[in-house]
Amino acid sequence: MLKIGITGGIGVGKTVVCRMFAILGVPVYDADTRAKWVMRYDEALKQELTDAFGPETYTQEGELNRTYLAKTAFHDPQKLALLNSLVHPHVGNDFEHWVEAQSSAPYVIKEAALMYESESWRQMDEIIVVSAPLEVRIKRVLQRDPHRTQHDIEAIIGKQLKEEDKKARAQHIIYNDDQQLVIPQVLKLHELFISKK
Template identity: 55%
Template sequence: MLKIGITGGIGSGKSIVCKCFQLLGVPVYDSDTRAKWVMNFDPELREQLISTFGPETYDAQQQLNRTYLSQRVFHDAEQLAKLNGLVHPQVRKDFYRWLDVNIQAPYVLKEAALMFESNAYTQVDHVLTVSAPIEVRRARTLLRDPHRNAAQVDAIMDKQLSEEERIRRAQFVLYNDDAQLVLPQVVQLHQRFLALAVDKSIL
């Protein structure tokens, strides 16, 4: 099975692009959503998180306390590294289980905002990055997330790879810059990925 990673900075619109691929019948693994699920329901990981960050990691309903955890790690590189070191391996395992369920698909997409930062790119054959100018991404994020201000959005961007670096490291680029239509680019990439999947199956 061909595995395509899809990434992009905050506000790039990668979730919309993924929905377009899903309309074409392509299975999409959403790393962020699955990470939240794993952090809530994987007993081993829950125990590790409580041991590392304290019982406040989960609320009275035993649900992940994302606000508390974010406050603990966002401005502390060492704590963030600890969190990633616990969560990312479990998400990798979850992805492989998901692949077994979708084994009949010619190709799948794995969506991850931190595709390169978390080394998730090592699990895929090629990476597609969704690109948009920083000012466009900032405006979209502020519109989507009214609880955030411009400084908070910029702080998130600063923790992600630069647009130039993501493009340099990706094999495919889709431009979601409000100047180029997304759907024709998705259809074209879909045809390319199907052809690559055929080539891989022959090999």
């Protein structure tokens, strides 16, 4: 099974691009959503997170307190590294199980903001970086996430690998910069991946 990774920093448009591949029938694994799922339902991980970050990590109903964790981890490199080291191995295992269930697809996609930072690029055959200028990304995220300030967004960007470094390591780049058309770029890559089947 050909495994394609889609990455890029906050607000580049990974989810939008993945939706286009999904419309073409390609199974898409969303690491952000799955990370939240394992953090919610894996009891051993829940205990580890509570031990590491305190009882505020979960609400009384057992929901992940994302606002608390974002405030705690995104502004403290050591806490973020700890959070990543607890969560990412679970997401890696979850992805491997998911791939096994997709045998009829020509190829699969994993969407992850932290493909290179989390080492999950090792599980992929090829990687696409979605690229957009910084000011466009900040504008998009301010619109999408009204609860985040520009300062919050810049703090998150500061914790992610620089776009130039991602582009240098990736096999493919999709420009989602409000200048170039995105759909033709997606179709071209889709044809390429299908031809490798």
